[in-house]
Amino acid sequence: MEPVPHANTNLRRAPVQQRSAERLSRILDACAELLDETGYEQLSTRAVAARAEVPIGSVYRFFSNKRALADALARRNLDSYAERITGRLAAIAAADWRSAIDAVLDEYLEMKRSVPGFALVDFGAPAPVEDPASDANHRVADRLTHLLSGHLGRTPDEDLLRTILVCVEAADALLQLAFRNEPSGDQAIVAETRVLIQAYLARVLD
Numbered sequence: 628m629e630p631v632p633h634a635n636t637n638l639r640r641a642p643v644q645q646r647s648a649e650r651l652s653r654i655l656d657a658c659a660e661l662l663d664e665t666g667y668e669q670l671s672t673r674a675v676a677a678r679a680e681v682p683i684g685s686v687y688r689f690f691s692n693k694r695a696l697a698d699a700l701a702r703r704n705l706d707s708y709a710e711r712i713t714g715r716l717a718a719i720a721a722a723d724w725r726s727a728i729d730a731v732l733d734e735y736l737e738m739k740r741s742v743p744g745f746a747l748v749d750f751g752a753p754a755p756v757e758d759p760a761s762d763a764n765h766r767v768a769d770r771l772t773h774l775l776s777g778h779l780g781r782t783p784d785e786d787l788l789r790t791i792l793v794c795v796e797a798a799d800a801l802l803q804l805a806f807r808n809e810p811s812g813d814q815a816i817v818a819e820t821r822v823l824i825q826a827y828l829a830r831v832l833d
Contacts, residue, residue, distance in 0.1 A: 650679075650681055650685055651689055653679040653680070653681065654675060654676075654679045654681060654685070654686055654689065654690075654696070655696075655699060655700050655703055656679070656743070657675045657676075657678035657679035658670070658675050658696050658697065658700050658744065659700055659742070659743035659744030659745075659748075660678060660743050660744065661674055661675060661678055661744075662697075662700075662743070662744035662746075662747045662748055663743055663744055663746065663747075666747065667693075667697065667747055667748070667752075667753045670693050670696075670697070671693060672686045672687065672690065672692065672693055672696065675693075675696065694752055697748050697752035697753070698751070698752045700744060700748050700752075701748050701749065701750050701751050701752055701763060702750075702766075704738065704742065704745060704748070704749055704750055705750045705766060705767065705770060707738070707742075708734060708735065708738060708750070708767075708770075709770050709774060711734045711737075711738075712730060712731055712734050712771075712774055713774065715730035715733075715734060716730060716774065716778045719778070721778060721779055721780055724775075724779055724828070724832045725825055727775060727778060727779065728821075728824060728825055728828060729821070731771060731775075732798070732817075732820070732821060732824070735749075735798075735802070736802075736812060736817065739802070739806065739812065740810075740811055740812070746806070749763070750763040750764075750766060750767050751763025751764075751766070764792065764795045764796055764799055765792065767795050768788060768791045768792035768794075768795045769788065771791050771795065772787055772788045772791045775791070779832070786831070787831070790827075790828065790831055793827070794824050794827060794828065797820075797823060797824065797827070798820055798824055801816060801819070801820040801823070802816075802817070802820060804816055805817050805820065
């Protein structure tokens with residue numbers, strides 16, 4: 628069972644007791660499973676409640692609609708992604724930024740291939756967001772900037788954040804292409820993505 632998101636602004640009410648936190652995790656697990664089975668358009672809060680074996684009121688206690696539910700799953704995915712990267716970075720020398728970037732990409736690919744619901748909802752719900760500045764790629768770039776700057780001993784300034792954001796946007800587009808027709812990802816496109824990202828980052832990290 629995945630951990631409950633620690634800073635999810637889409638929750639109507641944050642869980643306080645352990646029992647409530649476990650129920651929230653079951654709801655998000657059910658959402659992830661149904662995304663793989665039915666897709667986002669067919670997803671419903673009622674179906675999630677049934678799969679999680681909780682009353683529909685329990686779902687609405689936390690979420691106003693399926694968009695908020697999917698966004699909570701995306702934020703949980705980002706928390707899990709950050710934890711996985713942190714674990715990988717602990718074994719990588721601070722000066723070896725290329726291995727650090729490999730770890731960032733490898734953990735994403737592993738989640739894409741193995742985490743329920745991740746293929747449709749990785750770090751952001753499929754529906755459009757009202758505020759582009761708070762979209763998924765901005766959230767990912769912000770988290771990666773702080774993780775990588777801490778590991779590499781750099782200041783997480785606006786220049787580094789912009790550079791990481793460009794990498795995230797480029798990798799997002801290329802990996803969508805890689806997984807469009809290949810469930811496990813087109814390895815040649817993944818390899819090209821790795822080359823492109825590392826070549827771009829070499830300008831500021833070498």
